[in-house]
Amino acid sequence: MANTLNILLAGFGGQGILFAGKTIAYSGLLDGKELSWLPSYGPEMRGGTCNCSVVLSDESIGSPLVTTPDVLIAMNRPSLEKFVDKVVPGGTILVDSSMIDIKVERTDVNVYYVDATKIADENNMHSCAIIILVGKMFKELGFCSKEALDGAIQKVIPAKKAAMLELNQKALEIGQNA
């Protein structure tokens, strides 16, 4: 179980939570790992809160529902408040600090604050804030190979939305330099 990474992405609908989760999941697939991707579903997805559990592992995955994440990506304040205490000691929290005006008080976790939404807006990539955080997560945790991450972003963007590919690639890059 040491080689299992439980990731929880949380925010509200429209922030690309499920999309970012898929990107991480595909990177696991391309690395030949075991993985699972589980969205919250139902009425809550329509404009309300939204979260997504992703598990990457070297062995077959038990519960795909992440209740005690190793990594939390928080895209709004309610999500951070809801999950901050669930993160395992020694875990990682990535905070979109343009959306969240509070700080994490815990000292037993690694916290990274990135002005993701602001940076995305400045770069005309409005829906890509969370991908910036995925880039940051890659930089800090190296959860997959570089090839897998690059391949994943190509996999998750359908061919007919090719214009979005470049923006997302740029967002990943910005994140890796943040």
Next chain:
Amino acid sequence: MAVVFEKPKALSDVPFHYCPGCTHGIVHRLVAEVLDELGVEGNTVGVASVGCSVFAYNYFNCDMVQAAHGRAPAVATGLKRALPDNVIFTYQGDGDLAAIGMAETVHAATRGENITVIFINNAIYGMTGGQMAPTSLPGQVTQTSPYGRDVKVAGYPIRVCELLSTLSGTALAQRVTVDSVAHVREAKKAIKKGFENQINKRGYSIIEVVSTCPTNWGLSPKEAVQWLRDNMLPYYPLGVYKDVTAEGGEN
């Protein structure tokens, strides 16, 4: 020796269980004659419903499926979608078609499901012993309307052909009866047209046959025919309610 009258080939050689004076037998025969004349028995699958005609699967010589109460149009839909080049018909009574199976009926019609529906309207539930049907007439005494159908309590009877004629998927909606030789001939023409529509892929055809139920009406066969003329036909006028071939259009 010239044969002037014989059993249609599409009709099995078993005795009907129907009561004396019941018109199911005539209608069965008309359907079988039409299958013979069109030469489609080997290519036909019939769907029997629940009610007096439940044993129709024993009476027709084509392949038969027995459906749950009201679900014959859905079963026929499944058959037709799997076998688009076969001839699929349902044979349903008024309780089956217009009460418990009304949703299936309306939706099969509106989809223009390319099937033929033979609808026996005798204004009563026969098999269960004479209860009020969706087509029982105002004031009609039945086992479950012992003081006569009170429209303030039980509402009004449904005129199925009129209702279905409003749907774009309906190719033919025609009401006939079998109380006289002339009417029997007319009924057969309508049934034949209903099957030809299917062969020509025109969509949903329903032939409503205003029928008798002497046993549950508490009348002799002869009285039942007169009761049908006096009471049923004024409420359920015979005629063509929709016919895409007459309109010159194809569905």
Next chain:
Amino acid sequence: MAEKVLMKGNEALAEAAIQCGCKHYFGYPITPQTEVAAYMSKRLPKEGGVFLQAESEIAAVNMVLGATSAGVRAMTSSSSPGISLKSEGVSYIGGSDLPALIINVQRGGPGLGGIQPSQSDYWQATKALGHGDFQLFVLAPSTIQEMVDFVSLAYEVGEKYRVPAMILSDGMLGQMMEPVEFPQKKDEPIADKPWATNGHKNQRKKNIINSLYIQPEELENLIKERYERYAKIKEEEQRAEEFMCDDADIVVVAFGASSRVSRSAVMQARAEGIKAGLIRPITLWPFPDKTIEKHVGHTKDFLCVEMNMGQMVDDVRLVVSGRKPVSFFGRTGGVIPTPAEVLAEIKKLAGKEN
């Protein structure tokens, strides 16, 4: 070997059905199974098949009855409240000896219940999915790969014995994605169906698909014949997975989604020195009593873990017959138990033993 792809359980199941020759799908929208219908609506027209959104769950299952009568592989899918509506048609399918496939992506009940994952339709699926003496062949997948693999198994077993088959999934498996691989397409034709009502072409006796038998003795004989087939299915088609059971003191019994959670808990228990194991019933009917029986002798405790108030536990207790204690832990209403909760139950039993 085919390439692994990432797919939602509902979509993977739908694709698997198409690949096993199911070209006729009839359904109705309901969360959390709607992706099956949506996927079918996108793919089937391009495969020369038929997707039809029915006017009701009742109509959908009867359309399946019709299409299956015609001899084709047909399917419908729904979630718990919709399955209740289908139960009439399922009973007719069982009574007519038809091998149709029905998918239940379970959510919380009773009534409208909730939309989150549940396993509270175990009783319905295995004991009484409709009126009358009859059974369905019921498979419980626990991975997206099994959502795929069990489709062909369900069709094959269903057609071999002429019984309806159900894949009893749940909202978690329906909604989640995992890597999945589609088996190479088999060239072997689908078994002949001499009973099909597809027009006798004046070349054979007419076929009748029917569930009505007015003479009690006739009906009884028919049901007895059907139960002989059921006995054969019980003998030959039981399936279960055993995980670390051979030396286990505590055997957890769980299927589907809750078996995944239980597996994590068993591994954690082992890491803490507790001899725990897991039996995962794959066929819920026939219930894998042979696998349970194998472990009654050496194990000290059975623990049933389910996402309901305790349904399969009845079947486990029937097999164990009082020889060993059988306890139960469950979450219901759409709550997925955590490995930690299951581990705590295992520890309670381990503590009791020491």
